[in-house]
Amino acid sequence: MAHIDSRAEAEALRDQLVAWRRDFHRHPELAFHEHRSAQVIAEALRGLGYDVETGVARTGVVALLHGDHSGPVVMARFDMDALPVTEANEVDYASQDQGVMHACGHDGHMAIGLGVATLIARHRDRLPGTLKLVFQPGEEGANGAPLMVEEGVLENPRPDVLLITHLWNEEPVGSVDVTPGAIMAAADRWTCTVRGAGGHGAMPQRAVDPIVAASHIVTGLQTVVSRNVSPLETAVLTVGSFHGGDAFNVIPDRVDLKGTIRTYDPQVREKVLQRARQVIENVAAAYEASADFQVEALAPALVNDAAVVEAVREAAETALGPQAVTSGERTMGSEDAAYFTQEVPGCYFFLGSANPERGLDAPHHNPRFDFDEDALPIGVAVMAEAILHTL
Secondary structure, rough: OOOOHHHHHHHOOHHHHHHHHHHHHHOOOOOOOHHHOOOOOOOOHOOOOOOEEEEEOOOOOOOOOOOEEEEEEEEEHHHHHHHOOOOOOOOOOOOOOOOOEEEHHHHHHHHHHHHHHHHHHHOOHHHHEEEEEEEEEOOOOOHHHHHHHOOOOOOOOOOEEEEEEEEEEEOOOOOEOOOEEEOOEEEEEEEEEEEOEEEEOOOHHEOOOOOHHHHHHHHHHHHHHHHHHOOOEEEEEEEEEOOOOOOOOEOOOEEEEEEEEEOHHHHHHHHHHHHHHHHHHHHHOOOOOEEEEEEEEEEOOOEEHHHHHHHHHHHHHHHOOOOHHEEOHHHHOOOOHHHHHHOOOOEEEEEEEEEEEHHHHOOOOOOOOOOOHHHHHHHHOOOHHHHHHOO
């Protein structure tokens, strides 16, 4: 396929990209409630000549564009859901739904996806292969990706390569980070109920205090990573919720704990889970209480394929110049797109979106999260270039 100027074509779409992004931002929708977003996306894709399927994994959209020449299938994924966050930004495109906000950049991802669809459709007659666009619901802890896999999103046709980008307020706008190997951690959600025997706060000798037991469990869990995981390995064990009791003079019957575990290596994960269970159960027993430990696996580690990473790096350097492309960004955050990369060789790359001079550098999931919209055409250019480069 003859080379196109993806950067210039993406820049020409700037106004439309910003309009799409701000429209999505004004109308955020939580996981599996992305009905309006899906409708806007599906209508735009049909207008561009894509074969569109809606209602995939409840509210997802899948679109196909077959080129005029045979070739591989490239899949690009864009997530759609917002977060249960009340927006604190005072902008004319602020959320119109109290308590719901695009605080992670998924509004931008949908806009980039539509921009990529627009750019590639213009060159359909020279397209050597098939582009499969997947707009995924429920990324924010709702595991929309494995549900899409169950419903056959990786079949008919099966993709040869997977591409995903994420706006990233940890890096400046204008930069792109492309890193091989594990870049996002496996995530587990854990819960624990510590059970004692309630009683009067003035007569603790007649009760079994689960608050004391749970407090020592929290302290004991801090040693799992520091003393049971090699300093050369990586793990996080966090207690995020501690609830017990309602009255100042009553010892409660139970305390409920919740938290998360993040790891890259499966063996490290098993070690952390084993030791966490031992600490919880044995510390509780030491204080005459009992405790259970329940774990829910949310996502495996997301691992980038080295060959696809190299192709994306070359595409990003073509679109932006070598000076804009970095490597080495990793996070203990997780992504259910790992269920896709387990099945298809892919590259998940970070798209710099922060601009501190304009106050656009709040962290993801923050009520003041916003990003520099200059990242939108950059994202379209890099993703389109990567798709064409791969094909």
